[in-house]
Amino acid sequence: MDKDFEKWLKQDELFEYYNANPEQKADIYKDYQREKEHIELKNIDEWVKWMCNNPELAEKHYPILMRGLKDRIQNAPTFQTANIIQNLPEHFTTWKNE
Secondary structure: OOHHHHHHHHHOOOHHHHHHOHHHHHHHHHHHHHHHHHOOHHHHHHHHHHHHHOHHHHHHHOHHHHHHHHHHHHHOOHHHHHHHHHHHHHHHHHHHHO
């Protein structure tokens, strides 16, 4: 296992799942390769636009990432989600200057 892949698994808390589910290893590795190839910082804006405009394709090509996003959004308290949405515009200038 290459070190970048192992780091990616640990970052997304998939390391134990990956080792415990051999039938899922190929799909998880494909997700890693796709993310590494397409979701680089230089491509993130286009990728997010693509994901929002093509949710079915995003779920097909990035099932683990999309499942994680959906779970996080669906399980977050409504007020917390509303607060994040409300505060996003304030952070654009901060992120732009970083």
